[in-house]
Amino acid sequence: MQSKIIFKMTIDALMSALFLIVLAPRSTGILGHEVVGVLLGMLFVVHNVLNKEWYKNLFHGPYNLHRGVWVGVNIALLAVMLALMVSGVLISRELFDFLPIAGGWTARRVHTAAAYWGFVVTGVHLGLHGGLLKGVWCNQVGKWGDYAVKVMFWAAAVYGVKAFVHWHIGAKLMMRRAFQNWEGITWVYFLVSHIAIWCLCACVAYYTMLLLQRLTLRNKNKED
Numbered sequence: 406m407q408s409k410i411i412f413k414m415t416i417d418a419l420m421s422a423l424f425l426i427v428l429a430p431r432s433t434g435i436l437g438h439e440v441v442g443v444l445l446g447m448l449f450v451v452h453n454v455l456n457k458e459w460y461k462n463l464f465h466g467p468y469n470l471h472r473g474v475w476v477g478v479n480i481a482l483l484a485v486m487l488a489l490m491v492s493g494v495l496i497s498r499e500l501f502d503f504l505p506i507a508g509g510w511t512a513r514r515v516h517t518a519a520a521y522w523g524f525v526v527t528g529v530h531l532g533l534h535g536g537l538l539k540g541v542w543c544n545q546v547g548k549w550g551d552y553a554v555k556v557m558f559w560a561a562a563v564y565g566v567k568a569f570v571h572w573h574i575g576a577k578l579m580m581r582r583a584f585q586n587w588e589g590i591t592w593v594y595f596l597v598s599h600i601a602i603w604c605l606c607a608c609v610a611y612y613t614m615l616l617l618q619r620l621t622l623r624n625k626n627k628e629d
Contacts, residue, residue, distance in 0.1 A: 413455055420448045424527060428520060429595055431587045436499045443500065446490045453483075471617045478529055478610075485522040492516035514580045521577040524599070528606025533614055558604055565605030568598035 423445040430438035453460075463476065492515045494501045495508030508516075569575070576582035 416448055416452055416455065420445060420452060423448065424524060425596060425599055428524060428599065429592070432592055439493070439497055439500045442493050449486050469621050471614065471621045474614065474617060475533055478526060478533060482523065482526045482530055485519050485526060488515065489519040489523055492519055517577055518580045521574055525574070525578065525606050528603040529610040531603065532607035532610025558608065561601045561604035562608040565601035568601045569605060572598065572602070574602065
């Protein structure tokens with residue numbers, strides 16, 4: 406069981422790394438971008454196979470606000486990843502160029518929007534697992550280490566607000582922007598700013614779920 410958990414976490418970590426790389430096509434080139442995209446898609450399939458029990462239990466048991474949000478986020482992530490992969494094939498100029506299909510400007514805008522929706526929802530997805538992640542790092546770093554992690558996390562989330570605006574994430578999500586000006590932008594700055602945006606999304610999701618859990622518990626106590 407422990408080895409399975411480690412394998413799942415390894416897959417998730419690789420997916421996170423590839424997601425960051427795939428958002429920087431200017432650094433990888435078109436061929437590299439498409440190869441990384443295919444690897445990301447393959448790992449996403451593996452991730453879903455490893456979590457097939459979640460799909461089996463989808464229509465079992467009662468639903469409350471907390472569970473509804475959790476399921477909604479996971480379904481949204483599945484939808485945007487499928488849109489990302491399909492649009493990626495449509496606009497491919499290297500790996501899938503042999504296919505008798507071609508996507509135009511609209512497909513490119515959809516691809517960019519799907520990529521950044523996937524990026525944001527992935528951050529939210531990580532935030533939903535905040536309790537589990539917190540338990541893991543608390544066992545590893547202790548009380549004072551936990552405080553240090555929280556401070557770094559909050560600092561990253563605050564910086565994530567600035568990075569969210571700088572990278573025009575809102576415009577990309579709304580399909581109003583398909584390209585980014587990379588002039589003067591270093592790979593290190595790209596990584597730091599996008600990890601900060603992930604922290605921002607995870608922070609919002611984590612504390613929203615804590616609030617929903619308290620509201621669900623309060624309603625349950627009232628019913629009892």
